[in-house]
Every structure is written in structure tokens, then in C-alpha cells.
Amino acid sequence: MINIDNVSKRYGSFQALKEINLMFKEGEFVAVLGPSGCGKTTLLKLLAGFMKPSEGMIKMYGEEIGSAKTLIPPNQRNIGMVFQSFALWPHMTVQEHVQFPLKHHRFVEQKLRGDAASRVQQVLNLVGLEHLATRFPSELSGGQKQRVALARAIAPEPSLLLMDEPLSALDAELRMEMRKEIQHIHREMGTTIVYVTHDQGEALAMADRIVVMNEGSIEQVDTPEIIYNQPKTVFVSTFVGKCNLLQGRWQGKNEFIPEYYPGVILPDIGVSPEFKHGNVYPIRPEQWSLAKPQGKGNQLIGKVAFSQFQGKEVHYTIQTGKQSLNVIQSIGKPRHQVGEQVALHICK
Incomplete structure (x- = not known):
């Protein structure tokens, strides 16, 4: 369980986040939705440990991982992250990408670390890349690269998977295909996912709950059905559909x-x-x-x-x-x- 208690973030005189209060349940898929500049990526960076909040506190399973005085860095948090730009290493094969966190992620269970080859094969099968294990990123399509990024992130079985607009670089048909892949992975892994997007279709299609943000504040947190059919604010009613x-x-x-x-x-x-x-x-x-x-x-x-x-x-x-x-x-x-x-x- 992840708790965000009264968190604010300022960059000089600009306030990017204003008194955010959220709770993410174990195994939940939460989409953070909003226009550019609303604060959703700042929220993700705070969860990842890239920076401290200006006020408030973030707890993960009861442990304080971020506040104005405390910062547990990303490598000391049991998280995985999928970036918008894929962030693949050109000199590593698909198999080596998936193997890397099994060797270096500090929270990997001993049974996974001890049988890394089996885990790599399991994850490659899960994302449909088993036949591309020896290929390099330059030999892959956009959709295949995104699958590699997903596989690398989920291989060590993190408690929290953070996804920063992971499908925005793909064309419309590939985005639809990858939505299904992400939903399938979520069902199979049961990992808590926080998924940042400006695409309302992605949020409505995949999430258990949607957090709608605007100008650094939360407008509404609800299921996709309630967000769409019973918006609480004018902004939500016009931004979501x-x-x-x-x-x-x-x-x-x-x-x-x-x-x-x-x-x-x-x-x-x-x-x-x-x-x-x-x-x-x-x-x-x-x-x-x-x-x-x-x-x-x-x-x-x-x-x-x-x-x-x-x-x-x-x-x-x-x-x-x-x-x-x-x-x-x-x-x-x-x-x-x-x-x-x-x-x-x-x-x-």
C-alpha cells in the first residue's frame, strides 16, 4: 500500500503540486490523467524517488520513502519503471535487458536471482518476445521495443510499477495492441501500477481507478465509469469525453x-x-x-x-x-x- 499525505512540490515560486492526498491499494491499476503541465509527471517522479516533496510525506508499506527531510533513492525502492522513450541500451540484446534487473535490483527474491534464466524465459513468454531474445534494439519495431521495456521492468517482480506515458510514441494501432498487453501483464503479475497519461481512452480502458489532475490539484478520483458518467467538476466533464x-x-x-x-x-x-x-x-x-x-x-x-x-x-x-x-x-x-x-x- 502506498500513501501520499498532503504532498506539495514547488520549483522556485511555481507550485507544481498542491496538497495531494492519495492511497494506492496493493495490486491496483491507477491511471493519473490530465493535460500537459498538470503535475502528473511530477507526482510520478516523487513516487520514483527522483526528488523530494516540498511538503507532506510518501509512505510505501508503512515506510517513509519521501518527505521534505527524507529521500529514499530509486535504487532503494522496490519499484519498476517504464519510460516514454523506451530507454533501451543499444549494446544489449532483448534477453540481456530482461536479465539485467535480476542481477542488480536489490529487492529480487533469492529464488528469482538463483534461477534467472528461467525467469527471463517466463517474462519473455509473457510479453511475446521469446523468439526475439537474441535481437538488439535496432532490430526491433516500436511495439517490440516497448515490450522489452515492460519485460525489463516486471522481471524482478517490483511492488510498484510506474509507467510514464509509455504508449505515446506508438501509432494508434500499436497503442491498442499494447493496452491489451499491459492489461494482460497486470492480471498475471498482480503488481500495483501507477500509469501516467494524457490519453483519456487509455485511462478509461485500463484503470481500476482514475486520478484526474488539473493545475497541480486533484479534480476527482473514481472508477472509470463514475468519472465518465458522474463527473464532479466542469473540468472533468469536458476533459474526460x-x-x-x-x-x-x-x-x-x-x-x-x-x-x-x-x-x-x-x-x-x-x-x-x-x-x-x-x-x-x-x-x-x-x-x-x-x-x-x-x-x-x-x-x-x-x-x-x-x-x-x-x-x-x-x-x-x-x-x-x-x-x-x-x-x-x-x-x-x-x-x-x-x-x-x-x-x-x-x-x-
């Missing part, structure tokens, strides 16, 4: 009246207090259902401004009053044309 933010006013605690539509009442679908205080109603594009207007009942009316066919779905822009709303409808539902009036209902 697209979200429509309707203007209007909250009537009581559970009813929202959109601006320009005084006769329409939208129900509370798990909206957080921050949105209610700001008189905003967040709703994802796929949470809308479009239909032809029926009479003058409780329905939000708009006009189709744009329509884009996207294979399995159609993306619409609906103009309602002075606001444009994004709507995604799956193929099979009635198609609406530009200029057509439509009623927007919330999917139940």
Missing part, C-alpha cells in the same frame, strides 16, 4: 430548467453540487435521444445544424436557443436532416 453544459437554473435539488425553455424540466441524473451551484446541467452526447417534436409538452426543441455519418453512429450538432448541443445516435435510429426540428430527450 465530450460533455454538453446546458445553461439554466436548478429548481430545488432535483429539477433543472434550461435557459429559454421555461416549460421544460430535466431530471437530476447524478449531477454533482459544483454544477448545481453554477446552474449548469452536464450531459454526454450519447445520453440524448432525438425524435420528432410532439405537441408542446415537456420537451427541449432544437434544429439540426450539422450531421456527420461516422460508420456505427451519427454525430449531430443541435441548435437550441443560443446554445449548440452535441448529440451522438447509433445507426438504426431514424436519421435527421440538417434544418429539421427535433425534440431532445434524456435516455433512460
